[in-house]
Amino acid sequence: MHPNTVMLAVVLLGNLMLPFTTAQNEPKINASDQIILSVDSPKPVTLVCNLTTAHTPHKESFWMKNGQEISNTRTEHANTAYRINKPRADDSGEYMCVYTFETAPNANATIEVKATPAITGHKRSENKNEGENAMLYCKSVGYPHPTWTWRKVDGTSYTEIDNSTGRVFITNRDNYTELNIVNLDINTDPGVYECNATNAIGNTAQTTILRVRSNLAPLWPFLGVLAEIIILVVIIVVYEKRKRPDDILDDDEPAGPMKTNSTNNHKDKNIRQRNTK
Ligand SMILES: *[C@@H]1O[C@H](CO)[C@@H](O)[C@H](O)[C@H]1NC(C)=O
Ligand SMILES: *[C@@H]1O[C@H](CO)[C@@H](O)[C@H](O)[C@H]1NC(C)=O
Numbered sequence: 001m002h003p004n005t006v007m008l009a010v011v012l013l014g015n016l017m018l019p020f021t022t023a024q025n026e027p028k029i030n031a032s033d034q035i036i037l038s039v040d041s042p043k044p045v046t047l048v049c050n051l052t053t054a055h056t057p058h059k060e061s062f063w064m065k066n067g068q069e070i071s072n073t074r075t076e077h078a079n080t081a082y083r084i085n086k087p088r089a090d091d092s093g094e095y096m097c098v099y100t101f102e103t104a105p106n107a108n109a110t111i112e113v114k115a116t117p118a119i120t121g122h123k124r125s126e127n128k129n130e131g132e133n134a135m136l137y138c139k140s141v142g143y144p145h146p147t148w149t150w151r152k153v154d155g156t157s158y159t160e161i162d163n164s165t166g167r168v169f170i171t172n173r174d175n176y177t178e179l180n181i182v183n184l185d186i187n188t189d190p191g192v193y194e195c196n197a198t199n200a201i202g203n204t205a206q207t208t209i210l211r212v213r214s215n216l217a218p219l220w221p222f223l224g225v226l227a228e229i230i231i232l233v234v235i236i237v238v239y240e241k242r243k244r245p246d247d248i249l250d251d252d253e254p255a256g257p258m259k260t261n262s263t264n265n266h267k268d269k270n271i272r273q274r275n276t277k
């Protein structure tokens with residue numbers, strides 16, 4: 001064989017080997033599959049990562065949730081586990097085990113922990129005057145982040161709400177939704193509003209009652225007092241009108257059954273007064 005051919009073969013072989021050898025040097029992590037939390041009947045879950053191959057000995061490992069290191073999870077073992085004893089929707093998220101090495105970059109594996117969203121904040125009611133603006137919101141925990149919808153509930157029927165009326169605006173962030181209604185209409189806007197969070201695992205909803213008061217409402221206490229005064233005046237006037245003719249009759253009428261009655265009444269009154277003394 002020609003020496004050049006041998007050289008060529010060696011170079012070719014080297015090039016072919018190169019990706020293979022680097023791939024073999026890459027650390028390999030065997031991690032748990034994704035986990036779906038059943039929040040209704042919580043069972044402990046354990047996330048596991050095993051470092052199966054590594055180019056150099058690893059230093060230590062730790063766990064992260066949503067990009068933040070979880071404290072007190074650093075160990076020196078090649079196999080590491082993170083246990084959630086009583087899983088709640090809040091515990092769902094993107095978990096990651098990270099291995100550190102003396103002379104090589106970190107290696108990591110991601111485990112998705114998913115749960116039905118739970119709404120952790122909303123208004124029970126919102127009370128406004130007509131013409132004012134209302135702001136309703138809902139916020140959630142639960143991974144993956146939900147898609148949000150709003151509807152106005154009327155008994156068993158409902159109307160989906162969107163931006164199309166020009167008076168209602170919905171803004172959504174990952175785990176937060178806000179419904180703004182401007183220039184409140186006392187005829188169409190009061191009612192029960194429901195926010196609905198839906199992700200791949202499930203959905204959940206919460207309601208807010210929106211009350212809209214008439215602009216005359218602040219006048220009502222004043223009108224009440226006014227009505228009381230009017231009623232009092234009417235009673236006094238009527239009483240006076242009925243009393244005066246009686247007195248006149250009493251004075252003018254000669255002795256008779258009526259007169260006796262009224263004197264008896266006076267006597268009764270005197271007795272009663274004496275008794276109370
Ligand atoms: C990874 O772990 C699973 C068990 O959880 C096992 O069946 C599988 O063989 C492991 N793979 C490797 C490459 O170690
Ligand atoms: C990790 O290793 C442990 C024992 O060393 C084994 O029981 C477990 O199934 C492994 N899990 C994975 C995901 O490789």
Ligand SMILES: *[C@@H]1O[C@H](CO)[C@@H](O)[C@H](O)[C@H]1NC(C)=O
Nearest residue numbers: 064067096098106107108109
């Ligand atoms: C996880 O590994 C990827 C490359 O596989 C790297 O880009 C990323 O920065 C690592 N993340 C952490 C938190 O170590």
Ligand SMILES: *[C@@H]1O[C@H](CO)[C@@H](O)[C@H](O)[C@H]1NC(C)=O
Nearest residue numbers: 120139140141142174175176
């Ligand atoms: C909502 O999501 C943001 C980022 O997407 C995060 O910073 C915040 O902690 C989350 N809040 C809740 C209650 O999950």
Ligand SMILES: *[C@@H]1O[C@H](CO)[C@@H](O)[C@H](O)[C@H]1NC(C)=O
Nearest residue numbers: 162163164168169170171172
């Ligand atoms: C509704 O309108 C608001 C404000 O103009 C905007 O930020 C939002 O993205 C709109 N929402 C939808 C679902 O179109």
Ligand SMILES: *[C@@H]1O[C@H](CO)[C@@H](O)[C@H](O)[C@H]1NC(C)=O
Nearest residue numbers: 149194196197198203204205
């Ligand atoms: C929430 O919305 C989803 C998707 O539109 C629907 O299937 C579900 O019935 C709604 N849930 C509630 C409680 O309204």
